Amino acid sequence: MLAYLLRRSVWMLVTIVLVSMLSFILIQLPPGDFLSTYIAQLSASGQQVDAAEVAALEARYGLDRPVYVQYAMWIRGIVTRGDFGQSFQWNRPVSDLIWERVWFTVILSGASFVFSWVVAIPIGIFSAVRKYSVGDYLFTFLGFIGLSTPNFLLALVLMWLLYINFGVSPGGLFSQEYIDAPWSLAKVWDMLQHLIVPVVVIGTAGTAGLIRTLRARLLDELNRPYVTTARAKGLSAWKLLIRYPVRLAILPFISTVGWVLPQLVSGGIIVAIVLNLPTVGPMLHRSLMSQDMYLAGSFILIISVLTVIGTLVSDLLLAWLDPRIRYE
Amino acid sequence: MTQPIRIHNDPGVILELLNLRTVFETRGGTVRAVNGISFYTRNDTVLGVVGESGCGKTVMAHSILRTVDPMGGKVADGNIFFRRKNGEVVDIASLPSEGRQLRSLRGSEISMIFQEPMTAFSPVYTIGQQIMEVITLHQKIPSRQAKAKAIEMLGRVSIPKPEVRVDAYPHQLSGGMRQRAMIAMALSCQPKLLIADEPTTALDVTIQAQILELMVALQREFEMNIIMITHDLGVIAELATDVVVMYLGSIVEKAPVGEVYSNPKHPYTKALQESIPRVEGSVSKKLATISGSVPSAKNIPPGCPFHPRCREFMQGQCDVHVPTLETLSADHTVACWLYGGGE
Ligand SMILES: Nc1ncnc2c1ncn2[C@@H]1O[C@H](COP(=O)(O)OP(=O)(O)OP(=O)(O)O)[C@@H](O)[C@H]1O
Ligand SMILES: [Mg+2]
Numbered sequence: 001m002l003a004y005l006l007r008r009s010v011w012m013l014v015t016i017v018l019v020s021m022l023s024f025i026l027i028q029l030p031p032g033d034f035l036s037t038y039i040a041q042l043s044a045s046g047q048q049v050d051a052a053e054v055a056a057l058e059a060r061y062g063l064d065r066p067v068y069v070q071y072a073m074w075i076r077g078i079v080t081r082g083d084f085g086q087s088f089q090w091n092r093p094v095s096d097l098i099w100e101r102v103w104f105t106v107i108l109s110g111a112s113f114v115f116s117w118v119v120a121i122p123i124g125i126f127s128a129v130r131k132y133s134v135g136d137y138l139f140t141f142l143g144f145i146g147l148s149t150p151n152f153l154l155a156l157v158l159m160w161l162l163y164i165n166f167g168v169s170p171g172g173l174f175s176q177e178y179i180d181a182p183w184s185l186a187k188v189w190d191m192l193q194h195l196i197v198p199v200v201v202i203g204t205a206g207t208a209g210l211i212r213t214l215r216a217r218l219l220d221e222l223n224r225p226y227v228t229t230a231r232a233k234g235l236s237a238w239k240l241l242i243r244y245p246v247r248l249a250i251l252p253f254i255s256t257v258g259w260v261l262p263q264l265v266s267g268g269i270i271v272a273i274v275l276n277l278p279t280v281g282p283m284l285h286r287s288l289m290s291q292d293m294y295l296a297g298s299f300i301l302i303i304s305v306l307t308v309i310g311t312l313v314s315d316l317l318l319a320w321l322d323p324r325i326r327y328e
Numbered sequence: 329m330t331q332p333i334r335i336h337n338d339p340g341v342i343l344e345l346l347n348l349r350t351v352f353e354t355r356g357g358t359v360r361a362v363n364g365i366s367f368y369t370r371n372d373t374v375l376g377v378v379g380e381s382g383c384g385k386t387v388m389a390h391s392i393l394r395t396v397d398p399m400g401g402k403v404a405d406g407n408i409f410f411r412r413k414n415g416e417v418v419d420i421a422s423l424p425s426e427g428r429q430l431r432s433l434r435g436s437e438i439s440m441i442f443q444e445p446m447t448a449f450s451p452v453y454t455i456g457q458q459i460m461e462v463i464t465l466h467q468k469i470p471s472r473q474a475k476a477k478a479i480e481m482l483g484r485v486s487i488p489k490p491e492v493r494v495d496a497y498p499h500q501l502s503g504g505m506r507q508r509a510m511i512a513m514a515l516s517c518q519p520k521l522l523i524a525d526e527p528t529t530a531l532d533v534t535i536q537a538q539i540l541e542l543m544v545a546l547q548r549e550f551e552m553n554i555i556m557i558t559h560d561l562g563v564i565a566e567l568a569t570d571v572v573v574m575y576l577g578s579i580v581e582k583a584p585v586g587e588v589y590s591n592p593k594h595p596y597t598k599a600l601q602e603s604i605p606r607v608e609g610s611v612s613k614k615l616a617t618i619s620g621s622v623p624s625a626k627n628i629p630p631g632c633p634f635h636p637r638c639r640e641f642m643q644g645q646c647d648v649h650v651p652t653l654e655t656l657s658a659d660h661t662v663a664c665w666l667y668g669g670g671e
Contacts (some may be wrong), residue, residue: 225442226450231395233462234434237426244450323497324451
């Protein structure tokens with residue numbers, strides 16, 4: 001088990017290094033860079049561009065050096081000083097801009113993930129055990145409606161309902177008065193209220209699929225001989241269900257834990273824009289458009305690191321839950 | 329058609345089925361998997377149950393434990409009388425499905441082992457955990473004691489190094505070892521009745537013999553009753569004391585094992601007998617296979633279920649009237665019009 005952990009950790013490091021290099025190169029691939037775009041903008045508006053100033057900027061960001069030197073400088077800054085470089089567009093250090101968004105994204109994906117499991121697992125179990133019952137058909141019907149409703153529409157409807165009934169101001173993660181306020185219990189409570197809509201919207205997006213898959217998996221497991229063996233021991237119906245078929249049916253889902261984050265970052269952009277959420281998605285999108293390379297590169301790097309860690313955690317969880325993997 | 333209920337008068341009888349019917353309601357119609365069977369079994373015997381594939385052996389076994397209910401089956405009629413360890417006689421057929429009383433019998437007074445040793449254990453728990461589960465379920469003992477008991481049982485079924493194997497996962501054991509572990513689990517609460525549904529079919533021939541030998545030895549040691557389901561008459565000859573022959577959900581003949589081989593009565597039993605490959609001298613005798621195929625349990629022929637394939641079929645009798653079990657001698661009964669069956 002220890003050797004397994006060690007091997008996995010080494011691979012994790014290698015993956016992170018490769019991903020960070022690749023993303024850095026990819027970001028630089030389009031012709032031009034932020035500075036040349038900036039200069040072009042300035043001269044277009046008739047402003048004088050001081051050649052000395054340009055040179056100073058270039059030297060400061062290392063733009064006059066080869067790409068690999070830039071990469072090395074950037075990584076050294078991160079590792080030694082926690083300095084992710086400067087965002088050109090915002091004219092602020094990247095580290096000032098990203099952390100809050102990264103944590104909100106992590107909180108949001110975590111909460112949505114928990115929400116979808118808490119909803120999907122009991123329904124999936126019910127639908128499998130009471131196959132073809134009225135309830136099974138009802139959940140199937142609801143699931144298809146959920147699958148075919150665009151997320152942003154659901155987001156708008158929920159925001160409207162919440163505003164009409166509870167006066168919760170729509171959009172964002174905080175009410176106006178809390179945005180710049182220091183952290184307090186009231187602020188957390190305010191945030192939780194604002195989290196409901198995004199969590200439900202993002203969570204339900206995966207719920208229908210999760211229910212169908214769990215139902216199918218469980219239907220397979222319910223007829224396995226080990227279930228009959230366990231029943232012949234005298235276990236009660238509930239204990240039997242949870243300890244035997246359900247225990248095996250959920251195994252494949254454990255490995256999806258690691259994918260939650262990138263899915264949210266890449267798939268949740270429209271919802272994040274509609275709901276005005278301070279997540280990674282919209283800002284990453286903008287920084288890529290404007291070739292704000294250190295900002296975009298830092299986002300991609302952090303998301304990759306979190307994803308790789310997530311995958312490692314889910315693999316360890318799976319190995320812990322499934323001895324057939326552990327003793328390979 | 330009222331039969332005497334023996335179990336009430338004879339303390340040696342531990343299980344008695346009366347007119348048991350188990351059906352599956354399917355889209356294609358009602359499957360009469362067990363179609364009115366009656367038999368009883370006495371203490372310390374090994375009752376062999378034979379018959380072609382699909383004749384209802386497995387369904388009968390699952391009816392006795394009522395594990396047919398969750399499989400979509402229903403005990404539609406009849407009684408399953410069972411004498412508990414405390415002497416009380418219960419009718420398992422009338423107990424509420426998956427109820428407390430039923431569960432208190434399973435694994436503790438009646439155990440079952442199955443054909444597939446590869447898949448009969450859950451892959452995610454150790455052998456020991458799965459054996460301990462049945463022990464702690466029926467006996468209020470701490471888990472450390474349950475583990476000691478599990479190790480002891482693994483030793484009893486001749487698994488080498490039981491104190492190590494107790495922590496092994498099923499996939500770490502061979503098929504034969506797994507079936508031994510299954511037997512250990514089934515016997516860990518000292519049941520009075522062990523139902524074995526083709527326990528050796530999936531194993532190598534040499535392992536088969538070892539497992540069967542082990543079962544006979546344990547049957548004597550634990551003084552229990554075994555119902556051994558198989559379609560291998562060779563297995564029956566080796567270890568059964570009595571034999572029930574089933575055909576399409578019915579019992580056609582029941583007799584002590586010697587009688588079945590030396591003096592079979594029912595045309596189906598005779599045909600089964602002749603279908604065993606035998607070597608006489610140097611010339612191997614040609615197999616007499618039974619003509620025709622088994623009809624579907626959805627569509628059981630009227631009269632005697634065997635009449636369409638019977639060599640001694642009597643027009644107007646066998647295809648109209650259902651023969652009942654007729655007692656020929658003390659322990660030999662047969663359901664066939666050749667022997668005047670019926671009232
Ligand atoms: N879950 C089920 N649903 C519908 N029909 C079933 C079900 N289980 C068994 N049957 C039917 O009941 C009949 C008896 O089956 P059973 O499994 O008891 O046969 P068997 O004698 O054990 O055969 P084998 O020797 O192949 O194990 C068969 O016709 C089978 O198709
Ligand atoms: Mg069978």
